[in-house]
Amino acid sequence: MKQRIGIVGLGLIGASFAKAIRKTDVVLYGVDTNPATLRFALDEKTVDFELTRENLPQIDVLFLALYPNGIFEYVRENAQFLRQGAIICDFCGVKQEIAAVLAPICAQNRLVYIGGHPMAGKERWGYAYADETLFEHASMLLTPDSSANDVQIETVANICESAGFSRVICTTPEEHDAIIAYTSQLAHVVSGAYMKSKTAEKHDGFSAGSYRDLTRVAKLNETMWTELFLYNRTNLIREIDSVIHHLEEYRKALEEKNEPCLKELIREARERKEALG
Amino acid sequence: MKQRIGIVGLGLIGASFAKAIRKTDVVLYGVDTNPATLRFALDEKTVDFELTRENLPQIDVLFLALYPNGIFEYVRENAQFLRQGAIICDFCGVKQEIAAVLAPICAQNRLVYIGGHPMAGKERWGYAYADETLFEHASMLLTPDSSANDVQIETVANICESAGFSRVICTTPEEHDAIIAYTSQLAHVVSGAYMKSKTAEKHDGFSAGSYRDLTRVAKLNETMWTELFLYNRTNLIREIDSVIHHLEEYRKALEEKNEPCLKELIREARERKEALG
DSSP: OOEEEEEEOOSHHHHHHHHHHTTSSEEEEEEOSSHHHHHHHHHTTSSSEEOOTTTGGGOSEEEEOSOHHHHHHHHHHHGGGSOTTOEEEEOOSOOHHHHHHHHHHHHHTTOEEEEEEEOOOOSSOSGGGOOTTTTTTOEEEEEEOTTOOHHHHHHHHHHHHHTTOSEEEEOOHHHHHHHHIIIIIIHHHHHHHHHTSGGGGGOTTSOOHHHHHHHGGGOOOHHHHHHHHHHTHHHHHHHHHHHHHHHHHHHHHHHTTOHHHHHHHHHHHHHHHHHHO | OOEEEEEEOOSHHHHHHHHHHTTSSEEEEEEOSSHHHHHHHHHTTSSSEEOOTTTGGGOSEEEEOSOHHHHHHHHHHHGGGSOTTOEEEEOOSOOHHHHHHHHHHHHHTTOEEEEEEEOOOOSSOSGGGOOTTTTTTOEEEEEEOTTOOHHHHHHHHHHHHHTTOSEEEEOOHHHHHHHHIIIIIIHHHHHHHHHTSGGGGGOTTSOOHHHHHHHGGGOOOHHHHHHHHHHTHHHHHHHHHHHHHHHHHHHHHHHTTOHHHHHHHHHHHHHHHHHHO
């Protein structure tokens, strides 16, 4: 029998995921809080059927592509309609706080919980920007709960690979959140802080690749990212403190006109980038 | 008669510039502190002749593609050999401190001084990485001294356009340094500070475009950039303070779990990026 996959939330990530696995031998059920988006997804055959309470019991794997608070609400209301042993995988950018809420609900309903974080995105969001190639060359991070066995993890990993991810990596929610605070969330905070200089207003004609790179990820959906930042605030605060500390080292060397120290700071950054990629 | 152009320093910028204007109807004279580099440039016909004290009097426009301290030394020793009315244009990333030294020497020797800053680069440097397309789509910033008339500025601007620059913008050394501290130097400092988090050591597999963008310009030639940073320290310190101040705003909102404030900070950054590009 064909695998039956549910996708809750047909924004950029959910709809891109649906389009990416569309070509494999699955039946896709989708739902979105916006009825017009769902209508569009059905008309375009991005999904085969509307996901409803009536067909939830047929779902093998349910992917949740909503903001954290939307996921909590959906799972609280609908976990009871899934069959025992069905797999739930969310696509949130933080994992500890999500697991803390979802794992007990899944355990209670005999569902399998596997956290997920597709390391891909765009500066635009919503169904209209969905793209079946979005996950190519990207990592999918999975944080399987103790409820998940190897076969179930393999099931989710296989679907992710068929969506185009080049790597599927299993980790713990704790390690995930600690590293993501740095590689993703801090990048957005720093880029945003960078944009706020008064001098940004005069950059046109005086800027090139450095400015472009540093400011690209300042363009965030504030509703989603406020939730993500707050759910990972301890890790994110630690990383903000680290970058401020290192900025102050440069500042001090400049203030004191300490040429050897400044040179050493620049050299060290270069060597770390060369070594770590 | 063909325009006679001298290029002092055949590293990434000097050699790329030579290769880019090679196809126009000029005679190119070049020199480098490294005899092997000069030999290579002559063999490859990147330049036509070695630039020497003997042929300096024939040069119409002399471009200086050295580090600041190298430029001062070269001009102090060689300005006397140029003919009156010859144009000197340096390619340094800072302009006030360079103009402060070069303008008086040029005045004394009846030379014309026009500061220049090609807004292009690579994470690699040296003759081997020279590329005739390096300046395409880039801005060339010129800071002409009061010694320069419109015809002389036009002469330099025309050569720059023939090198491929898409825009040639005239400004003052003061405005140049204030804006460049932000668009270029701050980007490198922030990128370097970003690389220094302990967490960078674990980024592999957990990072995507945001990490890549934020850390790309951490790879700097520390000899050149130490000079550039110190020559523009007042502006750069002001920009570092600005980014630290704005990072602290995010930190405070996170610390206090102030959701409306955090959302507003993210929204403001997005709107500035959308408005300013």
